Amino acid sequence: MNKIIPVSCAIIFSDRKVLCAQRSHTMSLPGLWEFPGGKIEVGESPEACLIREIKEELAISIRIGYAMTPHEHSYSEGQIIRLIPFVCSWESGNIDLLEHQKVKWLAKQELKFLEWAPADFPIVEDLIGNWNNIEKQLVDYKRER
Template sequence: MLKVTCAIIFKDNHVLIAQRCASMKLPLKWEFPGGKIEPGESKVACLVREIKEELNLDISIGEDLTDVIYHYPDFSLHLFPFICTYQGGELKAMEHSQVKWEKIANLMTYDWAGADVPVVKELMKLYQ
């Protein structure tokens, strides 16, 4: 089972969402950015590293949300979501087809990757 972190990055009352590239698994689905935890790496270190590598952003890590175990047809993952705050850097989509800052109220209008749906729902309950 893959162990993956994701960041719900807040900036000016919006959160950062990312659309997967057509060539990735789960093509064109929306997700909160993050990535696989490397052996010996902490969840927080993973998230800071992945967000810097994929988006060129610096973040601070806050509270964690409920983790999600999700089974796709060809793989399973254990997702660890964290509330984060934008600290700096110029946003660049290095691995995603697009990234955007969105209002929490609009999140359910996107076609989310299955594992991210419970995170979106929890986020909407917390912030509305």
């Protein structure tokens, strides 16, 4: 029986770029790039998890816009990561690398040049393919608030 581990991740937009984080050498998959986030705890919503994880990993506050299509990836036999991406905007704070070794703000055309963690790769493809629509929805969402 496969165990599905729910994980939420943030696609954080600022100035038409997205925040990408490089995993440190103390993490699994060191040196690979990902969208920051983490495992959802029992009783925690994916959104609450993401707000907590981004504070813990990067020391910033985000505003969650909406969820993108989740993707599942199996890193090891019997364990499947269900990665739930959320389009977000950076609200406040200065980035402090508490877990990752590096972050980059990248434009759409730059995303494909990073070496991504396998679970994040389908999200990168979705993001590139839907970039203009995502940006428009994020702007509309900000306007409504």
